C-alpha cells in the first residue's frame with residue numbers, strides 16, 4: 517500500500533468540503549422532478565441530513581445556504597442548531613434567477629429599479645451572513661441574452677461593475693464576494709459572466725476580498741479546467757470551487773463520477789498552486805443535484821471522491837516530474853502523473869479514518885445507521901423542498 521509522508525498527510529487533513537443545502541432537496545430535469553420519501557421539508561431538515569455526511573466522513577463541516585430557498589426567521593437559531601449537530605453554516609448563495617423582474621437581467625439590467633432590487637437582495641444576503649457567521653457571498657448570475665442585438669453587452673459590463681462595487685462595499689471584516697462564471701444557460705447567445713476572464717476582470721478592481729468561483733460544470737467540453745485553476749491560483753483569485761461532474765453541460769452529477777482523471781488533474785494544480793496550504797483562501801464546495809440516486813449517500817460518495825483525488829494528487833513525485841520536464845522526457849513526465857493517478861488510495865484513506873475514530877467505510881456506516889429509514893418514517897406530510 518502506498519503511503520503519504522507526514523507532510524502530505526497534514527495537507528490532506530486540511531481538506532474540507534462544504535456541502536450545498538439544496539443537494540438534500542428534490543431536483544430533476546425540465547421533464548420531471550421525482551420526489552423521494554424522507555426528503556427535507558425545511559432548511560432545518562436539510563441541515564440534519566448534511567450533518568450525516570460530516571458524521572460519516574469527517575470531511576464536510578459546513579453547509580452552504582441558498583437564499584431565498586433557505587430563508588428562516590432566525591438564522592442565529594439555525595446556526596446554533598447546525599452547531600449542535602456538529603456542523604456550521606457556510607457560504608451564502610444569492611439568487612436572482614427566479615423572479616419575474618429578472619427576465620432581462622438582474623445586476624446588469626438596464627432598468628435602475630431592477631438593478632436596485634437585485635443589489636438589495638445581495639445586501640440582505642450580507643445581513644444574513646452576519647447572523648450565520650458566513651465568510652463568503654457567492655454570486656452567480658443568469659443574466660445574458662438569446663439573440664444578437666437583444667442586449668447591449670458592453671453597457672451591461674459597466675452596470676455589472678457598478679452593482680458589484682456597491683455590494684462589495686457592504687461587506688465587512690473577513691467577508692468576501694465570490695463571483696461565479698458560466699458559459700451558457702439560461703441565456704444562450706451571451707452570458708454577462710461567461711468565463712473566468714470576465715469574472716477576473718470584474719473582481720480584480722474591487723480588491724483582495726473579491727475572488728472567482730470555478731464551477732467545474734460551467735465550461736465547454738474539452739476545456740482544460742486545470743489550466744484555469746493554475747492561472748487563478750497564480751493570480752491569487754481562486755476563491756472557491758463548485759464541484760460536480762458533467763457529460764454535456766451543467767449536469768450537476770456527482771463530482772469525480774464522469775471523469776475522475778480530470779478531478780485528479782484539477783487537484784494536482786490545487787496542490788501545486790498552494791490551494792491546500794495552511795493559509796489557503798480556497799473554499800471547496802459541492803454544487804450538485806441528486807435526481808435519481810439517494811441524496812445523502814450521493815453526497816458522501818462525492819466528498820470521498822474529492823478526498824481520493826486529492827490523496828492521489830499528493831502522491832505525485834514532484835521531484836521526478838520536475839526532472840523529466842527539465843530533460844524534455846515527455847513519456848517519463850506523463851508516467852509520473854499516471855503512476856500517482858493509478859495508485860489505489862482507498863486502503864490508506866480507510867486507515868486514516870480508523871485512526872480518526874471513523875468507520876473505514878462511510879457509505880456502509882451510513883447505511884447501517886438506519887437514518888434513511890428513520891427520516892422516511894418520520895417525515896410524513898408537509899411539502900418536500902426543492903428549487904423554490
Ligand code: PSV
Pocket residue numbers: 538609656696698731758766803804
Ligand atoms: C448555476 O448553474 C449554479 O451553478 C450556481 O452556483 C447556482 O447558485 C447553483 O447552480 C444552483 O444550484
Ligand code: MN
Pocket residue numbers: 656696731758803
Ligand atoms: Mn455553481
